[in-house]
Every structure is written in C-alpha cells, then in structure tokens.
Amino acid sequence: MAFVVQTDISPDNGSFLPTTDNRLIGSLRAETRRRLAMAATRIELNTGDVLTRAGEPIDRLVFPEGAPAMLSVSTGGSSQDVGLIGRDGVVGWSRLYSDQPTPFTARVHIQSGSAIEIPAAAVVNAADDDPELLKRILTFAQRFTMQMARTLASALRDVPERRIARLLLMIDDRIDGDTMSVTHASIAATLNLRRATVTDCLHILEGEHMVRCSRGRITMRDRAALQARAGLAYVAEDGLAPETPR
Template identity: 35%
Template sequence: MLSVWVIRNFLLIGDEDSCWDSTPRLSTGEEGSVPQTRQSILRNRLLRAMAPDDFERLQPHLDPIALQLREVVIAPDAPVDELFFLETGMVSISTAHDERRIEVGLIGREGLVGAVPVALDCTTTPHVFFVQLSGEGLSIGRDAFCAAIAESPALRRLLLRYVHTLIVQITQTAYAHASLSLEGRLARWLLMCHDRSDSDELVLTHEFLSMMLGVQRAGVTLAIQNLEGAGRIRAKRRRIEVLDRGKLLALTNGSYGTPEAEYARLIEGA
C-alpha cells in the first residue's frame, strides 16, 4: 500500500488529467491463468531496454499500480520498501522543506522511482517523491529487486547507468536555476514534461508550475505570456499546448538535452 499525503500548499486540478483510462492494460494473461506482464507491450523505457532474461527475473514480482495525483510514493526519511517503474504519468523529486518545496528532478516512463537510494544501498532518502501527473506503473518490492540485481551484473549496470542519467538531470536543474531566466527554466520544464507525456497538451495550473519552479505564481503567469507571445506555446485555462519545441529549446541554453542524450546513449545504445 502506498501512503497518501496531501501536500501542503499544493493546489492542483482534479482528476481530468488521469492517464488511467487511456492506457493499454498491463496484464495480458489468458482468462483463468495468472496474468503476466509482457515486456513488449510496456512503455517504461528501462523495462523495455533490459535483456529478456533480466526482465524475466523481475516479471513475477511486478504489480500494476495506479498513481494518484499528489500521492507521495516515497516519503522523506522513510524506508524505501518499494520501487516503481512508471508507465504513464510523472513523479517529482522535490526538496522536502515546509516553506518552499522545489522540484529538483523529474521521473516519467523513462524511469524507476526509488532507483537512487536502492542502487546506492541507502534505506531512506531526505527528498520527497510525489505524483505530479497521475498515471500508472509497476511496483516491485525492494528485496525482490535487490535479489535480481545481485544475480545479474547486466541488470545492475543498467540500474547504475539510469542513476547516472538522473544525477546528470539534477545537475542540469541546478545549472538552470543558477543561470537561466524564468522563461528559460519554464521552457526546459515544459520540454521535459512533454517528453514524458502522450499529448502536446499538458494539463497544469499556474499554481502548480509556481511550486515546481519555486517562484511566485505571478512570475509564472508572466513567463507563460512571454512564451505564448513568441508562438512557442498556446496557453489555455489549466492547459499549455506545446507548439514549437525548437523555439523552446533555444531558450534553455544547453540545460535541456544532456541527460536525455546520456539516457539514449547509455540505456538504449543510441
């Protein structure tokens, strides 16, 4: 069971962005048999990238789960007993201070929530991991996952390479915070969100972006207006449509693209 916390100061839209209904079912078992998850129908890029025999090691332990908006999947300083391969939706890694919660990392269908503390053999993490776009995924118990990586050097290597790409992403977030204007940071965030979404239209409120980017809502509204004026996005109430990725990329000053390229190179062999 996942613990559900309602995050303070976290105002968001309702259930209209749920990816639950539009997603192909994960289980494809015959009627009357134990449902099995097939590697080929999955969307999680780590599960797809791993060798078939490594997937077979994990497969009996994978449980389909729904990820509800605002749900905390890993709480700060609490034991990480489960990991989550995301199929749809997004999980945010944020600083866990009460005053100002700022997103430092983003995990979508390319990722595994809980990979860092488990790969680095730490029981807990000081950060909070919560669902910022509802969706679904596959959970696996820590013990089963650790047993599989102890058996398979290839699986361990894949995990460590993923951890590397996440560290690169967080490093680039630090660079973006330090060097970019708010328009540039927003552009980077929209590109990352777009990469992990099935639609060009992203469902988000300004209040939500305000929290993600760690700035007052009025600043976000102004930045959105500026991006819209240049034809990069189209903003509607509670929605932002990505119109021109190239124009967004031009604002990011190199802060977008490095972790994405590392992922493609190290995980998918591009």
C-alpha cells in the same frame, strides 16, 4: 492512494513475456524481465499520489509508465522540487546499493497513469544474479544526478523565461501528446518563482506561438522555438536515455 488495476503481470507460461511502457524494464534481458514480472504489480496512479516519502525505508521500486514523478527534498521546513522521472527511469533506485531511508519525496506530477511496482527485495535479488540490471539502474541514477545538477545551474544563472521553457520541454519529453496538465501555480512551486512571474513569462511564450495556455493546461505548439528559447539550459537527454525516441 494508488490502486491496483492488475494484480499479477507474471507470465502464465514460459513463452509469455509481459510488456510495459517503462523503457528501463524493456531494456533488460528477457529472463530478468520474466523474473521481475513474477513479483510485479501494475498500479494506477493519480496526480498527487505519493510514491516515496523522505526519511522512510524504501520497500518498493516504482517504474513509471505514463505518470511522471517529481522528486523533492526538504529544506528548512519546506520542500523543493529537484528532478523529474519519466518512463525510462525508476523511483527508489538507491535501495540497490543501500538500505538507508530515501532522501526524496516522490509524487505523481502532471498527469495520471500507470506504473510497475516491484518489491525492493525482489529487485535487489534479481540484480545480484544479473549485474546488467544494476548497471542499467545506476546508469539512470547518473543521468538523474546530471539533471539535478543542471537544474541547480539553471536556477543560479538563467532568467525565469528560460527556466520555464526548460521545464516545459522536460515535461513534454515524459508524456504522451503535446498537452500537459500543469498550472501556473505548479510551475511557480517547482521553480521557486512568483506566480505572477510565471504568468508574465507564459504570456510571452504564448504570444510568440510557442505554447497555448488554457485553464490548467499548456499545449506545445512550436517545440523547436521553445527549445531555442531555453538555449543551453535544456539538454535533450537531461535525465533521459540518449537513445530514447521522440
């Protein structure tokens, strides 16, 4: 379970404005950020923590800071990963235009880290008074929709090696540093591939000095080469704000 590491990030006075690594929150007007901070809590997340569960009401929105979240949908009794949300996004965005249960299960993926948790009602109320907040979240939702569409297209047309290269680049976009805590098994589950296929492809990428693989970790060595290998399967702003710095 997630646990609170800071119970109140609200301002002590009108001049103090809390900071966050979440770029969506950081892009908002100072007044709106202060308002959200009054209801917000910074939480610490561990790999595997569940942020939302499919079919359950959305009672909070979670803005990742350093712990990317993988969204999945249930299909015929099993689940399939469909998209990755990093620090420029938010989990639970659909609550702003519907009170329907979430269709996604969201779990912390790759590494532990912090996030900003805000009750859904507080975000909805703030969006009623600041249309720019709603616009920012819906813009993110559109980018995430495109990420899912490209994921589907890549699954239908691309060879496993290219799909793996795309996934590693997307993870690298959403974490600090060049080393990701990801296993062959987790890549296989995310991309619906055989583990042996993932291992063979990673051996090729490692042999060409694009990545370095160790137990439970993959380190990016030559991002440009990996991007060339991914080809059209990878779009730099896939689910990310185009202006996000690298």
